[in-house]
Amino acid sequence: MNKISYISNLDLLEGIPPSEIMSLCTNVNDTTHPSRYVLYIRSDILDSMFLVKTGEVKLYHMQDGKKSVFDTLGPGDVFGNFSTEPIRSMHFAEVEAGTRICTIPIDEFLKIVAAHPEKIMKTIKVLADRLSDYERKISMSGAPAKEKVLSELSRYQSKKKSSFLERIVSVPVEKASIKLTHQEIANLTGLNRVTVTRALRELLTEESLSMSDDGGYKLSEV
Numbered sequence: 001m002n003k004i005s006y007i008s009n010l011d012l013l014e015g016i017p018p019s020e021i022m023s024l025c026t027n028v029n030d031t032t033h034p035s036r037y038v039l040y041i042r043s044d045i046l047d048s049m050f051l052v053k054t055g056e057v058k059l060y061h062m063q064d065g066k067k068s069v070f071d072t073l074g075p076g077d078v079f080g081n082f083s084t085e086p087i088r089s090m091h092f093a094e095v096e097a098g099t100r101i102c103t104i105p106i107d108e109f110l111k112i113v114a115a116h117p118e119k120i121m122k123t124i125k126v127l128a129d130r131l132s133d134y135e136r137k138i139s140m141s142g143a144p145a146k147e148k149v150l151s152e153l154s155r156y157q158s159k160k161k162s163s164f165l166e167r168i169v170s171v172p173v174e175k176a177s178i179k180l181t182h183q184e185i186a187n188l189t190g191l192n193r194v195t196v197t198r199a200l201r202e203l204l205t206e207e208s209l210s211m212s213d214d215g216g217y218k219l220s221e222v
Helices: 003-008 018-024 106-115 119-139 145-158 163-169 182-189 193-205
Strands: 029-033 037-040 048-054 057-063 066-073 078-080 092-095 099-105 209-211 217-219
Touching (some): 018 106, 048 106, 099 106, 145 182, 182 193, 193 209
Antiparallel strands (some): 048 078, 057 066, 057 092, 209 217
């Protein structure tokens, strides 16, 4: 499927014919990153928004050499600049190996919004939902280690939603196990790796988590 067809399936742009998007977006880039790659760093000037087509993108902060991941994005998610002019990034964005991304210049996205002002409310909803998600993450900052680990694994899994891929390929996407290293979970929770290992061991003992056949984690059904 070409890049315009992918873009037209975004919730933000639902209902706009691909032919119209093609006429308004003439400088969309479609790039596959074969290896892990830092897309932009803190203080970079951003003049585009990005659409994750396949793969995964992590947004994070760095402090005293420690990575703190505050968002994990997957197929169908958009990020970057939603403003009307270039902005300076306050975080880092790293794409995982094999990730495919569409880059949409913000001025071209604004052409679509100008032609379809009702899409402003969709954009506001995306940003409001993301803000609520970040607030929930912050609310767990003082929670015990086990609760933080379980909360972040649940949050991570919920972001692996398959609705976008199902709409694109018309085939249900099976929910996969959570494949994260202890260090990656530490980056998500702000805990050190030793504490994460201990918390995971306790969660497995309590059967709040289980190990899948492929070596990943599975959240217990509630």
